[in-house]
Amino acid sequence: MTDLTGKTALVTGASRGIGRSIAERLAADGALVAVHYGTNEAAANDTVATIQKSGGNAFAVRAELGVDDDVDTLFAGLEEGLDGRPLDILVNNAAIIDYDGTIDKITRAAYDRQFAINVRAPLFITQRALPLMRDGGRIINVSSGVTWFATPEIAYGMTKGALNVFSRSLAQSLGARGITVNTVSPGITETDMNGWLNDPQAAQHVAGMIALGRHGQPADVGDAVAFFASEDARWITGQTLEVNGGLLLG
Numbered sequence: 001m002t003d004l005t006g007k008t009a010l011v012t013g014a015s016r017g018i019g020r021s022i023a024e025r026l027a028a029d030g031a032l033v034a035v036h037y038g039t040n041e042a043a044a045n046d047t048v049a050t051i052q053k054s055g056g057n058a059f060a061v062r063a064e065l066g067v068d069d070d071v072d073t074l075f076a077g078l079e080e081g082l083d084g085r086p087l088d089i090l091v092n093n094a095a096i097i098d099y100d101g102t103i104d105k106i107t108r109a110a111y112d113r114q115f116a117i118n119v120r121a122p123l124f125i126t127q128r129a130l131p132l133m134r135d136g137g138r139i140i141n142v143s144s145g146v147t148w149f150a151t152p153e154i155a156y157g158m159t160k161g162a163l164n165v166f167s168r169s170l171a172q173s174l175g176a177r178g179i180t181v182n183t184v185s186p187g188i189t190e191t192d193m194n195g196w197l198n199d200p201q202a203a204q205h206v207a208g209m210i211a212l213g214r215h216g217q218p219a220d221v222g223d224a225v226a227f228f229a230s231e232d233a234r235w236i237t238g239q240t241l242e243v244n245g246g247l248l249l250g
């Protein structure tokens with residue numbers, strides 16, 4: 001457990017899956033957490049309630065990402081919840097995947113939507129967050145192993161490649177303020193995004209590709225993000241951590 005007492009955090013896409021685990025872990029470590037979501041208000045409220053029941057502090061912020069006023073909407077809710085406090089930790093986690101997006105089928109609209117949510121939103125959320133952030137803050141971007149192994153969903157992988165480039169450049173730009181920027185790259189993790197893991201044959205097949213012999217759980221990723229958010233990670237910036245149980249090691 002790391003100590004984030006007195007810190008504040010924004011986690012995008014924190015109503016479900018990996019983002020929810022990140023929010024729960026940062027709150028357990030003592031941070032006040034803004035639980036961002038797009039449409040699933042019940043899930044966001046459930047995340048906040050779970051955090052509060054465990055003695056943590058959190059509030060929900062609704063903003064659909066990938067649309068014109070996404071950043072304005074998000075920061076209106078965020079700043080209201082922060083009530084004058086600065087922001088210490090930003091986790092750009094929300095993303096979508098188009099499972100029909102193979103090279104023969106992908107449409108311009110699906111390509112644009114994935115880039116708007118997975119790349120444009122993190123960049124402009126970060127731009128807007130920086131004036132609110134204290135020096136010495138933390139930015140953690142959630143990418144994917146699909147940046148180094150090939151998958152059919154071509155534009156999704158391209159968005160995550162762009163995010164990796166964004167992280168590295170941002171780390172260089174923000175070093176003077178002592179703000180670290182790192183990337184966590186999950187492998188195959190049991191969330192709503194991976195509904196195909198409900199097929200026992202597919203599930204067994206992919207578990208066989210993982211050295212530790214199981215699929216990832218959201219908390220496996222949340223704990224890695226908490227490390228980058230902590231004081232222990234003060235001398236690490238511009239790096240990518242593969243959090244995947246040893247996926248495709250050989």
Ligand code: NDP
Binds near residue numbers: 190
């Ligand atoms: P989920 O689909 O389970 O959850 C997605 C979250 O993002 C939800 O909170 C959702 O909000 C929010 N979200 C999605 N689209 C929008 C939008 N347009 N506007 C606002 N919020 C939005 O995803 P995961 O937890 O599986 O994935 C989290 C991150 O991890 C993503 O960046 C993903 O690419 C990455 N990743 C996941 C892997 C996996 O195996 N699961 C593997 C590698 C990377 P709402 O509840 O309101 O819909």
